[in-house]
Structure formats: structure tokens, C-alpha cells
Amino acid sequence: MIGVWGALAGALVLLLVLLAWVRAEASSKDSRSDWGASDQEQGEGVEACSPEIVSQLFSAADSKFISGLESPGLENLFRRERTAVALHWVQETSAFISKVMRRHLEASRLRADLEIATEARIFLQYARLKLYCGILFVLIGLLGPQRLAGTALYAERFIQRIGEGLVEFQLAAGLREPDGSESL
Amino acid sequence: MLGQTIWWSCIALETFLLVRGFAGRLWARYPVFYAYISFVWLQSLLRFSIFHLRPQQYKPVYWITEGLGVLAGCAVVFEIYRVGLAAYPGTARMARNLLGFVSVLALTKALVDTWNDPQWWLIATTMDLERLLRTVQSFAILALVVLFLFYAIPFGRNLRGILLGYGVFVGLSVIQLTFVTDSSSRFHNFWSYASPGSYFIVLGVWMVHLWSYVPNPEPKTAVRLEEQYQRVAAATAQRLREARGYLAKAVRS
Numbered sequence: 001m002i003g004v005w006g007a008l009a010g011a012l013v014l015l016l017v018l019l020a021w022v023r024a025e026a027s028s029k030d031s032r033s034d035w036g037a038s039d040q041e042q043g044e045g046v047e048a049c050s051p052e053i054v055s056q057l058f059s060a061a062d063s064k065f066i067s068g069l070e071s072p073g074l075e076n077l078f079r080r081e082r083t084a085v086a087l088h089w090v091q092e093t094s095a096f097i098s099k100v101m102r103r104h105l106e107a108s109r110l111r112a113d114l115e116i117a118t119e120a121r122i123f124l125q126y127a128r129l130k131l132y133c134g135i136l137f138v139l140i141g142l143l144g145p146q147r148l149a150g151t152a153l154y155a156e157r158f159i160q161r162i163g164e165g166l167v168e169f170q171l172a173a174g175l176r177e178p179d180g181s182e183s184l
Numbered sequence: 185m186l187g188q189t190i191w192w193s194c195i196a197l198e199t200f201l202l203v204r205g206f207a208g209r210l211w212a213r214y215p216v217f218y219a220y221i222s223f224v225w226l227q228s229l230l231r232f233s234i235f236h237l238r239p240q241q242y243k244p245v246y247w248i249t250e251g252l253g254v255l256a257g258c259a260v261v262f263e264i265y266r267v268g269l270a271a272y273p274g275t276a277r278m279a280r281n282l283l284g285f286v287s288v289l290a291l292t293k294a295l296v297d298t299w300n301d302p303q304w305w306l307i308a309t310t311m312d313l314e315r316l317l318r319t320v321q322s323f324a325i326l327a328l329v330v331l332f333l334f335y336a337i338p339f340g341r342n343l344r345g346i347l348l349g350y351g352v353f354v355g356l357s358v359i360q361l362t363f364v365t366d367s368s369s370r371f372h373n374f375w376s377y378a379s380p381g382s383y384f385i386v387l388g389v390w391m392v393h394l395w396s397y398v399p400n401p402e403p404k405t406a407v408r409l410e411e412q413y414q415r416v417a418a419a420t421a422q423r424l425r426e427a428r429g430y431l432a433k434a435v436r437s
Contacts, residue, residue, distance in 0.1 A: 011358035
């Protein structure tokens with residue numbers, strides 16, 4: 001039957017998850033009110049930062065200008081600051097995605113007409129976005145935001161390949177997209 | 185001597201837990217859990233008496249009551265699901281599917297193993313069977329806790345204590361049953377104290393959390409309940425797509 005090591009691993013995972021659950025319960029006691037009204041009242045969108053500023057972050061124009069000044073100290077400072085701002089932007093966007101998901105879960109947990117297939121599809125969509133943010137975060141940290149434009153394409157292709165795999169999984173599991181919705 | 189002390193302490197704590205359950209009217213709120221504790225209390229007294237009066241019959245009595253205890257534990261898991269998700273029909277539906285999946289998986293595995301080796305029922309010891317049942321139970325609790333975490337289901341003090349205590353008890357039982365198959369092993373001596381000791385701690389957790397009745401928090405109904413699920417899901421998918429487009433646009437610029 002279930003192997004000795006499988007049983008042992010299951011028991012250890014259970015104890016760890018219970019620990020995580022107790023900690024999450026304790027930390028969410030005070031912030032539980034954030035789950036509802038406060039988020040909805042704010043009504044903020046994904047574009048918390050204007051597109052012009054964001055495109056400036058990833059643009060190579062400023063970097064070229066600073067390089068032209070031929071001051072290594074200034075260039076280092078510029079790179080450090082830009083990287084820090086770009087990383088903060090990715091974190092904020094990732095937090096926004098989490099907030100969207102959190103609101104969805106808050107709404108769906110109360111609905112008796114919840115559909116497992118739709119929940120699974122939304123979760124996969126969410127997981128891919130979080131993965132995308134994670135890859136962006138690592139790439140920005142390693143290469144800096146200016147050199148990201150080219151490498152981001154690799155990240156996109158990587159996500160696309162995962163997406164193709166997931167679409168195959170969804171089709172196999174009967175989790176088809178509803179009409180008009182885009183497959184991420 | 186230490187073993188006897190732990191044994192008596194556990195019986196005393198179980199008695200105290202039952203008395204507090206009556207005094208605080210917790211029996212009416214969690215009937216299955218208190219029926220389970222009553223069973224364990226009677227089981228402890230029976231085992232203690234048999235151990236001293238008819239030691240030759242201790243082994244069969246131990247394994248029969250142990251098996252019944254595992255089955256009663258399944259009812260406790262069901263009560264956690266029933267009470268914890270009473271106000272959350274969406275998550276309850278998800279939980280039913282997940283628990284169904286765990287059951288089907290366990291059953292399929294059992295059937296496949298029996299097909300491959302029809303003799304395994306004869307070879308397996310009572311301890312093997314208990315470990316198997318406890319493992320399935322631990323997977324069911326694991327699935328429930330993951331759902332509670334994912335949907336951030338708020339728990340009242342009482343139900344949190346029941347789940348925490350029972351989850352730890354099942355997890356430790358699986359570990360114990362995995363290591364203590366050989367009575368001559370080093371672990372056997374250690375677990376003969378660690379197992380009742382850990383059960384004493386579990387009883388302590390129940391005692392603290394079930395001292396008096398604390399209702400489960402009501403769900404915040406800031407969300408519009410008249411909206412259909414499909415509309416909510418479509419809105420979420422749309423917002424996630426927007427976020428995806430925003431990220432892609434920024435890094436391509």
C-alpha cells in the first residue's frame with residue numbers, strides 16, 4: 001500500500017502545514033477586515049504607476065545618457081537606483097495580482113454555485129502571473145531593468161511554453177476556457 | 185513509573201475536558217468530537233483495567249479499540265469540515281470534491297495493490313492497517329487545511345483547537361506507526377514514552393482551546409451575494425489579463 005516513506009512524508013507535510021495554518025490564522029486576525037470593504041473602497045487598478053514612468057524604467061535612453069557622462073560612480077548609482085525602483089514595481093504589481101486573487105477567493109468561498117473547473121482555471125492563470133513576476137524579479141536583479149527588454153522575451157516564451165502545457169492539461173481535464181476569454 | 189504517570193494524567197485530562205464540555209455546553213456544538221473524547225476516555229479506562237486485571241487479553245483489546253478509535257476519528261474530520269465550512273458553501277463544495285478525490289485515490293491504490301499482490305491483506309499486520317488508515321486520514325486533514333489556508337477561512341478558538349490537536353495527533357501517530365514496527369528497535373523505547381507524552385500535549389491543546397464556547401467568526405459579506413459565480417470569475421479573469429498585459433507592455437517598451 002502507501003509506502004513507509006510516503007506515509008512519513010505525508011505526516012511531516014501535515015505537521016508543517018498545520019504550523020503554517022496556525023501562524024497564518026494568528027497573523028490574519030487583525031488584518032481580516034482588509035479582506036472586505038477596505039479593498040473595495042479603494043478601487044485601485046493595476047496601473048498604480050503611470051505607463052510613461054514604467055516605460056522609462058525599462059528604457060535604455062537614460063542609461064545611455066548617464067554612460068555618456070563617463071562617471072563610473074554616477075553610472076553605478078543610477079543602475080542601483082533604477083534596479084531598486086524596477087524591483088519595487090514588480091513587487092507592487094505582484095501584490096496587486098495577489099489582491100485580485102484574494103478578492104476572488106473572498107467572493108467565491110461564499111457561493112454555492114462555485115465551479116471547480118473555473119476555479120482551477122483562475123488559479124492556473126494566477127499561478128502563471130506570479131511565476132512571471134518571479135522571473136521578472138530575478139531577471140531585473142541579475143541584469144538590471146535596461147537590459148530586460150530583450151531577455152523579457154525569453155521569459156515570455158518560457159511562460160508561453162508553460163501555458164501551452166497548461167492548455168493541453170486543461171483540455172485533457174475538461175477545463176475549457178469560456179467563450180471570449182483569453183488563454184494566458 | 186513515568187509511563188503510568190502519563191497514563192493517569194491523560195485519563196484525568198480527558199475527564200476534565202468532558203466536564204468542561206458539559207459545563208460550557210460545548211457538547212451541543214461539537215457532538216461528534218465529544219463523543220470521540222468519551223470513547224477515548226472509556227477506551228483508556230478499559231485498557232488500564234485489562235492491563236492490570238487480564239494482561240493476556242490486553243493486545244486484542246488494544247487493537248480492537250484502536251481500530252474503532254481510527255473510525256471515530258474519521259467522524260471528527262467530518263465534523264471539522266461540517267462546522268468550519270457551514271458559512272462557506274463555495275469552499276465546502278471544493279472540500280467535498282477534494283475529499284472525494286483523496287478517497288478515490290486511496291481506494292484505487294488499495295485495489296491496484298490488491299490486484300498486484302492478493303496476499304497483502306494476510307501479510308499486513310494490524311499496525312500496518314492502522315498506519316494505512318491514519319495516513320489516509322492525514323491526507324484528508326492536509327487537503328482540508330490547505331483549503332482553509334487558500335480560502336482564508338477564519339476559525340473560532342474551539343474549532344481551531346480541535347483541528348490543531350487532532351491534526352498533530354494523526355501526524356504523530358503516522359510517524360510513530362512508521363518507526364515502531366520493530367519492538368526491539370531503539371525507537372520503540374523512545375516512543376513508548378513520547379507517544380503518550382505527545383497525546384498529553386494534544387489533550388492540553390484541546391483543554392486550552394475548549395475551555396469555553398467561542399463562536400466561529402461570521403464571514404464578511406461585503407461582497408455582492410446576488411452576483412452569480414460566473415460573473416465574479418469572469419471579472420477576476422479579466423483583471424488578471426489586464427495585469428498580464430500591463431506587465432508585458434512595460435517590459436517590452
